[in-house]
Amino acid sequence: MTDAQQARPLVLDVDGTLLRTDLLFEGFWAGLAKAPRATLGAALTHLGDRAALKAEIARVAALRLDLMPVTPSVARLIDEAKAEGREVILASASDEAQVRALAEQQGLSPRVFASDGQTNLKAGAKARTLVAEFGEGGFDYVGDSAADRAVWPHAHTAYVVGDAKAASELSAAGQPVVELEGGWTLRRLIKALRPHQWVKNVLLLLPLIASHRFDLATLVPILLGIVAFSAAASSIYIINDLLDLEADRRHPTKFKRPFASGDVPIPVGMAAFVALATLALGLGAALNPGFFGVVLFYMLLSLAYSLKLKRMRWVDIATLASLYTIRVVAGAAAxxxxxxxxxxxxxxxxxxxxxxVKRLTELTLATGDERLPGRGYGRADRGDLLNVAGIGVVGALVIFFLYSVSDQGRVLYPDTWLLWLAMVPMGWWLIRMVALGWFGKQDYDPIVFALKDKLGLGILMITLSLMFWAAGLWAQWFGG
Incomplete structure (x- = not known):
């Protein structure tokens, strides 16, 4: 390396470049989770002034910069530059206080360039500042976005993260270019929607099964309802993940989620939320007003759960149970x-x-005795959770027995003794689920686990078969 190369600093953008995320959006969602009123007030007050907005959001929401996902290719470049004795400098449109803290945390130069509450150091403003400091071609610059196109032509070497088109254009103009891995893919966004969770929406079919309405006029609207609920659920999963970024990064497995890991940019997730929520509510309105109301209530309750209720001991479990129950109401409405x-x-x-069971599983699989990140439970609560689960199991079986001797139960299921017999595999299934959660031998979501558990599905099929037998459906369908 020549003396000129060694003297030339390596200047890094932060959002989307050094970090696989954006500090403004990180601060906004962290603020919504911790201080929603102050965050929304800051956003509305300074919406037209980006520099002031960034400063205020940074003040409201303190971020765990040590948990932020770093771009591997840029991290390697930094290590190479440090080994060569080069100064590595951050130049970002993010707030100056955050950028200085990040530079210190990453062991980079204390000399930083950033937005200061008055000037939004982005695009042309950043280019002018760097040229004034280092001169034309007096620095190498690493960036990733359209805003960086104003800076790259003034650098000696353009390091381009995940933007092949920009790299090609700069190279064609005769500038030295180095491409670095970055960006996101549609497959990663789909993972953020958690399509495996859509299987929970088969609960919408329960009213059809219980009422023995096996006709297309009933089935088709319910199937459309399942699509609407899947879109609604995915939209809330996105919001939940954005509100839980810090907690997920501290979790032994959730740190791999697309937004927490930086695999998908936060703005992309926000756009996906809007599209999915629109689809869910649009389908709901197209089916009937009752179903639209159920979808809307489900989304509002889910949002309240993500913002507040999931952090409240016992309230979170009651809310989870309500969200599952709403799916059954939605099936009836659709x-x-x-x-x-x-x-x-x-x-x-x-x-x-x-x-x-969901909380028992998380506590059993937790690596320490501290409370679960973003939740109100620790290992000391396992006994209480087991007791409440037991009460739920006993309560469900008692209510099922009372239904079997009710007027409606006798009409739909004339052979009452078969319903009593069905309580045996039903109780077996419930007790087995609780036991698996206690010993940490199932998925973090019991419904998803149940729909993949072959033995459990077999037990449920036995239960359902006995109920069909009690209703006389086997004789009706197959004769005899």
Whole structure:
């Protein structure tokens, strides 16, 4: 390396370059999780002044910069530059206080260039500042976005992260260019939607099954309802992940989630939320007003859960059970099927038990005794969770028995003794789920686990078969 090369600093952008995320959006979502009123007030007050907005958001929401995902290719470049004795400098449109803290945390030069509450150091403003400091071609610059196109032509060497088109154009103009890995893919965004969770929406079929309405006029609207609920659920999963960025990064497995890991940019997630919410509410309105109201209520309750309720001990489990129960109500509304009050009273304690199983699993698999990140439970609560799960199991079986001797139960299921027999595999399934959660032998989501568990599915099929037998459906379908 020549003396001139060694003297030339390596200047790095932060958002999307050094970090696989954006500090302004990180601060906004962290603020919504911790101080929603102050955050929304700052956003509305300074919406037209980006520099002031960044300073205020940085003041409201302190970020764990040590948890931020770093771009591997840029990290390697930094190590190479340090080994060569070069100064590595951050130049970012993010707030100056955050950039200085990040430079210190990463062991980079204390000399930084950033937005200061008055000037938004982006694009042309950044280019002019760097040229004034180092001269034309007096620095190498690493960037990733359209805003960096104003800076690269003034650098000696342009390091381009994840933008092949910009790299090609700069090279064609005769500038030295080095391409670095970066960017995101649609596959990673789809992963953020958690499509494996859509299987939970088969709960919308329960009213159809319980009422024995096996006709296309009932089935088709419910299937459309499942699509709407899948879109609604995915939209809330995105919001939940954006609010939980710090907690997820501290979790033993959730740190790999697309937004926490930086695999998908936060603005892309926000756009996906809008599209999915629009699809869910649009389908809801197209089906019928009742179903639209259920979808809207589900989304609002889910949002409240993400913002506040999931951090409240026991309230979070009751809310989880309510969200599952709402799916059954949604199936009845979509197919315009009368749902028995006994069904709703029966499934709620079932989902209370499964909510406890979810927390038991997380606590059993946790690596320490401290409270779960973003939750109100620690290992000391495992006994209480087991007790509440047991109450849920017993409550569900008692309510099922009462339904079997009710007038409605006797009409739909004339062979009552077969319903009592069905309680045996039903109880087996519930107790087994609780036990698996206690020993940490299932997925973090019990519903998703249940729909992939072959033995559990077999037990459920036995239960369902006995219920069909009690209803006389086997004789009706197959004769005899």
């Amino acid at each position: 197919g315009q099927v009368d749902v028995s009050i006994y069904m709703l009273i029966f499934i709620f304690p079932v989902f209370i038990a499964l909510g406890c």
